Amino acid sequence: MVVANRTWEGMIMLVKDLERHVDQLRQKSDSIGLQGRLLMRPQVLKLMRSLEALGKRVPPKLKELANRLEDDAYDDMFDNMPV
Numbered sequence: 001m002v003v004a005n006r007t008w009e010g011m012i013m014l015v016k017d018l019e020r021h022v023d024q025l026r027q028k029s030d031s032i033g034l035q036g037r038l039l040m041r042p043q044v045l046k047l048m049r050s051l052e053a054l055g056k057r058v059p060p061k062l063k064e065l066a067n068r069l070e071d072d073a074y075d076d077m078f079d080n081m082p083v
Contacts, residue, residue, distance in 0.1 A: 021047075022062045029065060034072060041069040
């Protein structure tokens with residue numbers, strides 16, 4: 001019984017740590033410029049792929065951040081495209 005409680009407590013802590021990390025990434029993305037967000041994108045995508053590979057649910061906040069960073073990447077690509 002104690003082992004089960006520790007396991008659940010451990011899982012809850014992992015979820016809370018993940019949520020805290022995602023919140024930190026979101027705050028960081030808000031405070032840095034476009035180039036910083038473009039550099040952050042691979043880190044966010046790697047985190048998402050890792051969660052998916054482990055069969056874990058990707059938090060909606062992380063998906064939202066990934067989508068914003070993807071939008072930034074496309075905007076940057078089209079802004080630099082010759083006309």
